[in-house]
Structures are given as structure tokens and as C-alpha cells.
Amino acid sequence: MINEAKLLKRYGSPLYVYNRLLLMERCNNVKLFASTLKSDLPEITISMHYSTKANNNVAILSVVESMGLNVDAMSPFELEVAQRAGFSTDRILYVCNNISSSEMNLIHSKGVLICLDSVSQVETYGKLFPGSKIMVRINPGTEGVGHSEKVKTSGKATKFGISEANLPQLLDIAQKYELCIIGIHQHLGSLFLNETVDDYITGVQAGLDIIKKYFQNIEIVDLGGGFGVPYQSTESPLNLLNVAETLVPILKKFVADYPSVKEFKFEPGRYIPCESGSIYGTVTAIKYENGIYWICTDIGMNVLVRPAMYDSYHDIQLIYLSEGEHKQVTANFCGNICESGDILGKDRVVGLPEVGDIVIVKNAGAYGYSMASNYTGRPKPAEVMINSDNHPELIRRAENLDSMLRPFGKLLPLPKMGNFLK
Numbered sequence: 001m002i003n004e005a006k007l008l009k010r011y012g013s014p015l016y017v018y019n020r021l022l023l024m025e026r027c028n029n030v031k032l033f034a035s036t037l038k039s040d041l042p043e044i045t046i047s048m049h050y051s052t053k054a055n056n057n058v059a060i061l062s063v064v065e066s067m068g069l070n071v072d073a074m075s076p077f078e079l080e081v082a083q084r085a086g087f088s089t090d091r092i093l094y095v096c097n098n099i100s101s102s103e104m105n106l107i108h109s110k111g112v113l114i115c116l117d118s119v120s121q122v123e124t125y126g127k128l129f130p131g132s133k134i135m136v137r138i139n140p141g142t143e144g145v146g147h148s149e150k151v152k153t154s155g156k157a158t159k160f161g162i163s164e165a166n167l168p169q170l171l172d173i174a175q176k177y178e179l180c181i182i183g184i185h186q187h188l189g190s191l192f193l194n195e196t197v198d199d200y201i202t203g204v205q206a207g208l209d210i211i212k213k214y215f216q217n218i219e220i221v222d223l224g225g226g227f228g229v230p231y232q233s234t235e236s237p238l239n240l241l242n243v244a245e246t247l248v249p250i251l252k253k254f255v256a257d258y259p260s261v262k263e264f265k266f267e268p269g270r271y272i273p274c275e276s277g278s279i280y281g282t283v284t285a286i287k288y289e290n291g292i293y294w295i296c297t298d299i300g301m302n303v304l305v306r307p308a309m310y311d312s313y314h315d316i317q318l319i320y321l322s323e324g325e326h327k328q329v330t331a332n333f334c335g336n337i338c339e340s341g342d343i344l345g346k347d348r349v350v351g352l353p354e355v356g357d358i359v360i361v362k363n364a365g366a367y368g369y370s371m372a373s374n375y376t377g378r379p380k381p382a383e384v385m386i387n388s389d390n391h392p393e394l395i396r397r398a399e400n401l402d403s404m405l406r407p408f409g410k411l412l413p414l415p416k417m418g419n420f421l422k
């Protein structure tokens with residue numbers, strides 16, 4: 001059994017906590033999805049690339065690597081961590097957006113396949129490395145999928161991908177620099193569940209039609225991520241096998257019509273680490289103001305930004321260290337950041353805790369730590385992995401005053417009273 005209070009005492013509050021077994025189980029589900037497709041498309045490679053942006057902890061990536069999945073990186077940091085986790089170059093795809101020429105140089109020097117997402121970026125790359133092999137990201141034009149407008153990445157309003165109208169120009173630029181477009185990528189957005197899988201399938205079909213119409217000799221078709229998880233108790237888990245079975249006839253038809261294709265890639269991010277991660281924190285104040293109970297915690301929007309940024313729902317549980325009755329109330333949970341939007345959850349019916357009790361935010365393993373910040377000068381928390389023997393392993397140290405002040409270097413005058421950096 002995990003002792004939450006002991007963990008917080010040892011590693012500090014708040015704290016990200018991951019469950020290795022659940023993480024492995026989700027990797028297995030993704031592998032099963034791939035093998036379902038493979039059994040109907042035996043000639044085709046099915047590659048599952050974990051999208052590092054969901055959680056870039058090297059320990060998480062090591063688990064994903066050991067489970068035999070591939071990986072997507074979208075920044076030099078993500079690439080470095082993926083390589084250190086053991087991914088060889090041929091298992092990494094660099095899916096980027098609006099990068100500088102120096103970043104292109106770095107990726108090229110590492111020999112990693114790059115996926116570019118505008119005609120302008122393809123031209124910059126072509127000037128630097130004429131004759132190279134690249135992938136390009138298209139915008140299939142269908143409405144994106146996602147839990148918020150902010151994560152929909154297809155359709156008229158998105159900054160991502162090359163829309164159909166600009167494909168002739170893309171082909172001209174590619175020809176000018178003798179670039180060989182070996183793969184086409186699309187990503188429709190983040191989080192579809194069983195009820196919204198049709199939107200994903202519609203987008204897949206639209207993308208495949210565009211490939212047939214405009215491109216010749218494409219070898220790789222990357223159909224992106226977006227595989228969702230239920231955050232609310234009313235939602236049911238995504239039936240991945242059902243998604244695979246729905247895709248089979250569509251992909252089979254495509255392969256029959258378009259024989260150069262050798263590989264389908266998918267890029268699940270959230271699906272893999274989300275449910276394995278929680279944030280443990282501490283109740284720091286209780287308020288009753290204007291008819292509203294506020295359960296105030298040290299889990300600020302710098303630790304988990306999803307509720308503030310997307311109005312996302314996360315299940316919140318309490319562990320009572322305090323004794324006595326806990327009167328049932330409807331309360332809002334909030335963090336410790338000086339911002340009105342710093343709210344973790346609204347109108348939750350709970351037993352009223354006391355200061356010092358423990359709060360647990362569920363399903364925080366994806367887009368949690370990787371979107372955490374130092375807003376208002378607060379350090380990012382530690383991350384701990386609970387291994388199969390139930391032993392906690394520190395997988396990223398907490399930041400502290402020292403580590404946050406260090407980047408100022410010599411600019412930082414020593415404090416007048418004593419040297420607190422020592």
C-alpha cells in the first residue's frame with residue numbers, strides 16, 4: 001500500500017506520482033492496437049510513436065522504450081531525452097512546428113527523420129539540405145478533434161499543416177530543392193473517445209484521399225494521435241480495438257489503391273501516461289466566503305495548468321489525516337497562485353477537510369508536468385515512480401530556490417544578509 005503522507009514528507013508537496021504497472025498496461029494496449037491492424041495488413045509496418053510532449057520524463061520514456069514502442073520528439077530537449085532513454089535514431093520521428101534553421105541543422109546532423117508543417121519550413125529546409133528525405137504535415141481540412149478548441153489541429157482555423165490549396169506550391173518547392181517527400185503526416189487534435197471516434201475516422205479518410213490525389217510514391221502515412229482517456233466518471237474508456245477494426249477496411253482499401261505505402265504510423269501521447277499519474281498535494285487553507293467553500297491547496301496552475309487553460313475536469317480525492325467528522329459540503333478546489341483562474345475543480349461534493357489533509361488529483365500523467373511552469377516563481381515539484389514492488393523511485397528532483405536562481409549566473413547579487421545560495 002502506498003502511504004501518501006510518507007511520500008509527501010519524503011519528496012515534498014506537491015508531488016507527481018506515477019504507477020509503472022499501469023503505464024506498462026497502457027503501452028500493451030497500444031501494441032495490441034498495432035497488432036490488430038497488422039494482422040489485416042501483413043505487408044505493412046505499423047509503428048506506434050509515443051508523443052513525448054505528453055510527458056517527457058526520461059523514466060517514462062524508458063518504460064515506453066522497453067515496451068518496444070517508437071517515439072516522437074518536437075524539441076531538442078525531447079530528442080535528447082528520447083535518445084538517452086535508449087531510442088535509436090530510426091525509432092524517432094521529429095514532428096515540429098515553426099523551427100529555426102539552427103534547430104533544423106541539429107536534427108539533420110542527428111540523422112533523425114523530420115516532419116515539416118508549412119511550405120515555408122520546407123523551403124528553408126530545402127535550401128539547407130537539398131536532396132533530403134522529409135515528411136510533411138498536411139491539414140486534411142475536416143474539423144479537428146479535441147477536448148477543447150485550443151487542441152483542435154485540423155480545419156480552417158488551425159496554424160498546423162499544409163492545406164489542400166497549397167499542395168501544388170509544396171510540390172514545386174520540393175522539386176526545386178530535390179526534396180524527396182517520403183511521408184505524409186496529419187494530426188487532427190487531442191482526445192477523442194468512443195462517442196467522437198467518427199470525427200477521427202472522417203479526418204483519416206480525408207487525409208488518405210488527399211495523399212492519393214496529390215502525392216506519388218509516399219511510403220509512410222502518419223495518422224497522428226488523439227487517443228483519449230476518460231476524465232469524468234460518466235465517460236467510458238476508449239475501445240482501441242474497435243478503433244483498429246474501424247480503420248482496417250479504410251487502410252486496406254488505401255493500400256490496394258496506393259501500393260507504394262509501406263508503413264502507417266500513429267502518435268498516441270496522452271493515452272499512454274495519463275491514467276498512471278496523479279498529483280499529491282496538501283490542503284493549505286479552508287475558506288467559506290459568500291456562500292462558497294474553498295479548499296485551498298499547494299497544487300497551483302503552475303503545477304497543473306489544464307483546468308485553467310482548457311477548463312479540463314480532473315477527479316479530486318481527499319485523504320483525511322485529521323480526525324473527527326468531515327461535514328459534507330459542495331466546494332471549489334483551488335491552488336496557491338495569485339490568479340483568479342487558479343482553480344482545480346468546481347462544485348465538488350466532499351467531506352470538508354482540514355489544513356494538512358492530503359489532496360490527490362487523478363489522471364495527471366499527461367500534459368501535467370510537461371506543461372508545468374515557474375509562474376509566480378514557484379518551483380516545479382518532484383516526480384516519483386511507484387515500481388511493481390510498490391517502492392517509490394525518485395525520477396525527477398523538485399526544483400528549489402537555488403536551481404531557479406542559478407540561470408541568472410553572475411547577474412544575481414549575493415543577498416546582503418548571509419548567503420542563502422550556499
Ligand SMILES: Cc1ncc(COP(=O)(O)O)c(C=O)c1O
Nearest residue numbers: 051190191225226267268269270
Ligand atoms: C503532432 C502531434 N502528434 C501527437 C500528439 C499527441 O496527441 P495525444 O496526446 O492527444 O495523443 C500531439 C499532441 O497534440 C501532436 O501535436
